[in-house]
Amino acid sequence: MMKLSNMVRGLASDAVAKSLIQNWEHDEGTLTFWRASSNFVYAFENKQEKYFLRFSYDQESSIEQITAELEFMEYLKSNDYPCVSPILSVNGKYIETVLKSEGTYFAVVFSSAHGNTLDENITEVQCEDWGRSLASLHQLSKVYEPVSTKRFNWQDILWKIDVMLQAYPDEKEATEELDILTERLQSFPISNTNYGIIHYDFQLDNIFYEENNRVFSVIDFDDAVYSWYALDIVTALDDFLGDDMNLVHSQVKSFLKGYSSVFPLNNEDINQFSYFQRLMKLYRFSKLLWSLEGSEVVDAPKWLDDVKLKFARVRDELRRGF
Template sequence: MMNLENMVHVLASHTVAQNLVELWGNDEGSLELWRASSNFVYAFKQHQNQYFLRFSFEQNQTMDQLKAELEYMQYLYLNGFPSVVPIRSKNGELIETLMAPEGTYMAVVFSKANGINLDSDDITEIQMEKWGESLGSLHYLSKKFEPGFVRRKSWLDTVELMEDVFQRHPSDRIALEELNKVTSWLQSLPKDNETYGIIHYDFQLDNIFFEENKNSFNVIDFDDAMYHWYAIDIVTALDDFIGEENPSSKVLMRSFLNGYRSKMNLENDIVAQFPRFQRYANLYKFYKLSISLDHEVIMDAPSWYDGLRGKLMRVKDDLRITFQKPW
């Protein structure tokens, strides 16, 4: 999640999106908000073809990290992995910037992902297996990926970011204590080419699109890609299923892991450590929520603001409870 103050400012008029999309060109009247979470994402059409504009404040992601993300995505695409691709602007650039009084925006445009989003309540065992197979294919390609001049951030970089935020807020001391425990545990894990590499990090159902005629998934949203243990990608993908006690969830998870194992080795001792990887995931989510809620009181906030802020605060409180669970 981005800072809510930034979200309120940008969504008040959509002027930033309108100015940015002109750098690529769009059919008149086709620009519309699609998603506002970690980034702003707008759908638009150009010559009746669908594209997506994604932009954020420069302080939320550096130019080097954005270039590294696009390099990784292009590598995947060139090696046959079904994912969206960045589109060059009218200036021939993959990344465009826009200076504004409140800061600099960085923007990219992506092709449309074919297919539909699936729902966790309706997904079938076969689709779960294909989902796991898709993630396994991504990790298999990640093992061979060699970045150019810039590498994506690592989990240690995120630890430094989280530590800085948690230290600024006394009420988050329990999160800082949990971070120290998780960091020590992760540093004790073996790290080799079979278990560690660049991951998607947000391989959930809202970021993958199922093409029924091909029985495969198209993937979007690589802006959280980082170097981490592959296991964390599985854990975050299955967030809606892990911890559920009903038999159907366990069957679906087993199908996912069967699909994953068709492409990547996954030892049972790694699976047994999923709950500890979940603790890192909870901390990272808590950190993002902290950033989102870290702002002064917003005067004349839009009608949606109080509801969203209250929801995020409740999620953050629920995550605090997980930090109290014994190791």
């Protein structure tokens, strides 16, 4: 989740996207905005094939972390895991940069995913396949060794939350929650059977289902982090678990059944779910604080007010949960 002020600048007249796309082969006139969250994403075509340009402001990411992300994706692809591929630019690079007055942007292009997105009406069979897909990723993660830079880990997440909350001393309940979670997470065991690099956003808008072979093709690894595999499960199931950690929800049961068929879960993993849900909510809260900082933008586009209201509403709901 980026600062809204950065989002306004990055989307202004599509100037950044139009500048960056010149580094890749493309069909003129096909560049269109797709979505913006922690990154800007535009769709385009090259020889009538669809691709996606993703770029981020240097305040939001770094070349080292993007490189680590792409290396993990290439490892997954080399082991026949279905995820999208980064595409070389005309300059023979996976990452291109453009310097603007407000700073530097880093860009990557990806192939498009096969299959279709699913919604909350996902069937139990599809949920099993969803869980199986995440477990297969974790099986590969178990033996992954990074080529160069490692991705961030869960301690970096706690550090980011702490830095943000220090700027908001009135958020005492959130700070207390951080202290509780820090102490609790530090007591969790770490081994190659429960910990490794995780996707950390394995939700339905980042996976595409191929009905014929019951396989999910995965996108959006830019949140990948070293943490417990159970955190990946909780993040994926966020829309279905509810605040009461409803593990008997039909979709949740089917997901866990599919997951356990590939990567066994034990009671210790499941007992940690509630703490990971709390971490996920606290991290989201801190990112909303970050995103709303400095969002009083001169000559702001009309959409900004609606987004600010939505973010503020979610922030306030999360605050009441601490």
